[in-house]
Amino acid sequence: MFRRLLTEAAATVTISVDGAPVAVRRGDSVAAALLLAGRAVGRTTPVTGAARGPYCMMGVCFDCLVEIDGVGNRQACMIEVEQGMQVLSQRGARRIDPLS
């Protein structure tokens, strides 16, 4: 569905998306990496359970929220990929351990 416009070579890093390794370019946002990996849906909404995925790509709509490195509700479009990053899609509201 999405293709990269810039094609010159760049360093790649590997992140994990729902447990599967995905090779992406350094400097990509997590949201761009998800879309290039064909993952249009990153979460479901807390109240109705409707599917949501990256939309505005500029930090405004909050549709791209995912869990990154153990922290939920992070804006995938505003965060750059890092080697070894663990990205999990999110179902419903973020969980914070009440005892944490």
Place this chain on the structure above:
Amino acid sequence: MNSDIIVIGGGLVGSAIAYGLSRQTRSITILDEGDRAFRATRGNFGLVWVQSKGDGAPHYVKWTRRSADLWGDFAAELKDATGIDAYHRRTGGVHLLLSEDEVKDRTALMERLRAQSGNDGYEYRMLDPAEIKSMIPAVGPLVLAGSWTPYDGVANPLYTIRALHAALAARGVVYEPDRTVEDIRHDAGTFSVRAGGTTFQSKKLVIAAGNGTKKLAALLGMDVPVTPQRGQVLVTERLQPLLSEEVTVTSIRQTAEGSVMMGDSQEDVGYDTGTTVPVLAKIAERAVACFPALRHAQLVRSWAALRIMSRDGLPIYAESKTAPGAFAATCHSGVTLAAVHARVLAEWIAGGARPEETQKLVPERFDVPTTAH
């Protein structure tokens, strides 16, 4: 436009009264302001709360408890009529205490409230940290004690007002938004209310316009001295249940959708609905002291709303002596009192006897007594 009754104010107080009155007549017009109005209904915290209210005023404690007792049935009736769930839950409530002074003051307050309630009884317990922890596992080590009563609970004020307006519309009550009242006249038993360029007429008039009540009631010879008191609220992102759904905490609650709301500030700053960082920081600090896991939560919004405060903090229910048929009703607990306003206060306005608990809630209580020897 003519109707039997005009209600000025489409918030929780006016709507609850109109809903109660609509049992007797459907010829009711509600005149509301526009979106620039100071709407306490939209900005408030959403507790159906009994504990801590009414020290020295057992009649008000009784009134509040009567409303809390009626709320479950009131919410069920609204849901039946409209399909809208006001999310009322009578969970019992806990107020958390963070210092020895707070524990001492609260213990004394609860004991006074029990003593003042006499034969009505006043069920409460002071809880130790282990008891609180068993009710709400998220509670932190800085909490020294808590006061608990079975009377308290929550309701979502936004769903409540939506349900009331839907129920009113279904009964044929006319709702007129954007009708800021410019003038009220009383002549030969008829009230003429000019609002937004149109004159509305009725035989009976109820003013339930929040802080605007003072100015409007004065036009009909009623002195309703209320002033705005600002409260600031912080709200987090939606979270999976973090606080217990089994019990409600005074100023930190999680909505059914998952947002955590916090706020217990009281400021006298006039008609200013701005928020300030020092106050919000204090609210957040207390919330994190009570529930340390909240330090991980992201805040998404803050706002302020204006409570409607009388000098003694109690409601004012006035009946005009110079313009028979005119009433004024105002309070700072429009959510808690919604049920008793709809079920009981409206009966009085409709022509019944004044409810016993409200005998002292007249504006004359503020009159400076003339010297008596």
